[in-house]
Amino acid sequence: MGWLNAVIQGLLLGGLYALFATGLSLMFGVMRIVNLAHGDLAVVASFLALALVSGTGLPLWIVLVVTVPLFAVLGYLTQRVLLQRSLSSGPLATLLVTFGLSIVLQNVLLEVFSADTRTIDGGSFGTGSFELNGSISIGYLSLATFLLACAVLAAIQLFLSRTGLGRMLRASSDDRETANLVGADSRHVYGIATAIAFATVALAGLMFAMRSSFDPATGPSRLIFAFEAVVIGGLGSLWGTLLGGMVLGVTQSLGAQIDPALTLLAGHLVFLAVLAFRPQGLIAGRTA
């Protein structure tokens, strides 16, 4: 029965991975940017929340309501000021800029918050759980995280398929020039995509912070999770990303069941296997 429990915990974690990976997938789908600072942004959100909680004593949900929109605005600005400029100098430049951003963020965090490992205390909600038939216990926090992640993914999916701007995001990802031709200002469209990516990253970062500990150097390994979820699921498909996140979560969870040291390795190996035998991902993607 330990195995079934591991699968369920993995699925719940996978929802969070998917939420976290969505921004990476969206930015790549729409702008062909691989944001190497993706993981560090989540860690920045974690630290920001930590500072707000301990500095102001505000309840967590208010912190969340403040942080997520703030990150959306930051995302829009980052794209307009930094990334847009790099887009015109070719793919290498975007990679270098986001990599540089990653180094800057990590080391600023290190200077400001030191290298200590932190967690955000989610109170009784963070540690509480309910029992499902004796051997399976589901944490309130991981269930809430999972549900919230699914809700956000569904909302993004609705935005992309039902609104004019959302359609234009997908259209730009297919063919930027023709999107311009029907009236899309690609800078604005890209800004929106980045804003959504940053907002989801912030949300995911807060949830990670309540579930597990973090320090300024946690970002890169988080980025790898997101990347693996995206590639396993299939580039440019939101549902693929959800599936990819869950596959990754379950794999890690099962790996940990065998030997805790295998957690990461199991995930990486599944990723490499997908790469080797099904490089288009489990769900061959349409678009972001």
Place this chain on the structure above:
Amino acid sequence: MTLLSISDLTVHHGQLRAVDGLSLDLEKGEVLAIIGANGAGKSTLLRALAGLNPPTSGSVHLGGRDITRLPAYKRVSEGIALVPEGRRLFHSLTVEENLLTGAYRKRPGPWTLTRVYELFPWMSDRRRQNASQLSGGEQQSVAIGRALLANPDLLLIDELSLGLAPVIVRRIYEVLPGIVGAGTTALIVEQDVSQAMRVADRVHCLLEGRSVLEGRPRDLTAEQVEHAYFGIGQALPAGSAREGHD
């Protein structure tokens, strides 16, 4: 009343002068056809009008307003829509979503989704299909519908009949009077000269980026058109030959 006025327009692709000092005027409600051999610069002209290729010199006025330097996405609001060469539908969007992208700028006018479906009745049945599943002629119709939903004053169509069966071409051209009747002016690029002569009020023949012949179809002889098209007896002024582009 003049809708579009192009004067002395030059557009480069790198070193190559693809459009070379071209001037032309277009009256409101007119159908103008641009003809010319492959590489004559027709697509470049249309792309420059839509704002995709920035001109090197010259000017473009639409309804008296200078739009020479306006980016493509702003020209949509000014009333220009292009059906690009090769249709360029968004392949991961459905037929209806493709059409709706045309309405992104919400320019007021007669064209709505319903009216486009009236124009192309097959479309509403297949509106949930993926655009990449359509045949060439169907894709061309969707591309035209998408452009119409922008409610343009000036509709630019590049290579309307390229790669389509003649019967499909005829069917698409049948809707042209309806489009113009609704108040849209059309500038079409057509390789099929006789087709162009049939549908257009006026034709311009391009040769190496320059207009070498223009007039009403009924005023032009087949020989004149043929000579202009292939540049026979059309001694180009020495020294103005375009730079090699291969």
Place this chain on the structure above:
Amino acid sequence: MTISQMVTSRAAAALDVSRAARSSKLSAVVMLAAVAVLAALPFVAFSNVTDTLVNLFVLIALASMWNLLAGFGGLVSVGQQAYIGIGAYSVIAFADQGVQPYLAVPLAAVTCVIFAVPTSWLAFRLRGDYFAVGTWVIAEVYRLLVVRIDSVGGGSGKGLAGMSDLDQTLRGALTYWVALALALATIAACYLLLRGRLGLSLMAVRDEETAASSVGIDVRRAKRVVYLVSAAGCGAAGGVITVSSLSVNPDAIFSVQWSAYMIFIVVIGGIGYIEGPLLGAVIFFGLQQLLADYGSWYLVLLGAIGMAAALWLPRGLWGLMRDRTGLSLFPVGYFVRGRDA
């Protein structure tokens, strides 16, 4: 211009350059003299000077390899630390088997090539930007596998055997010479590779991959050669790091920080020029010495400089200097920027 015309014109340009190289004979003489002085340094300078220079040489070697990979092969990897780590652990393992550690350094390069063959098969399935993160994951896998091997110390690393019977001064000098040889070898390898047929096909590939493959340039083979050479160079560098520090720690040797260093050295120095990594490494090394007291602020500065260089100085300092002066130490044809760059 058709691709075959382009290739022939490139070949012509290469001829041109080799003629122009006659005028750079002077710079060859200067470089030779510099190498001679550097080689003689252990006899005249204090060991702390030569020990520091070992770091510089390692940086030059690593950056040259990354430049070969990304600047000429178009393979933007963030996972070369895989080979630094494998090289370092090879030296440890060979030394445990009784091989003289200095002799184990070239063997480490060979080991890395052996690992790089199957790895490239996997990594080359990812195109463009995703190649970067994919190679990174592969490096992580190697780290996670290595820490599971108890005979090389597991997660806590291991010391290097077979060095205690060497006199400390001699050891310092030997390490210095091996590091210098490594730096020179990587530069020479880049130069020779790029001057030959491979260089020509790489330049065609970089400009237009599909066109190049359609005229029979074997794109994959050219890229694979570059990848293997780069793995060998990074492996040897990992070996030198080990003989210099006398131990290895898995988290440090497989750290993505190495990629950060390589990338920033190359970007600041000038990507796509053999001279770029040299210049970049010297600047980076200078910054490192200068800002050593400021802790991680120096990495913040480094990141910011790298970002600025990527945005405003896409051809790096060497590109800037070359535009101003036309100077070229290693003429291998010219650098043509990407079509939309």
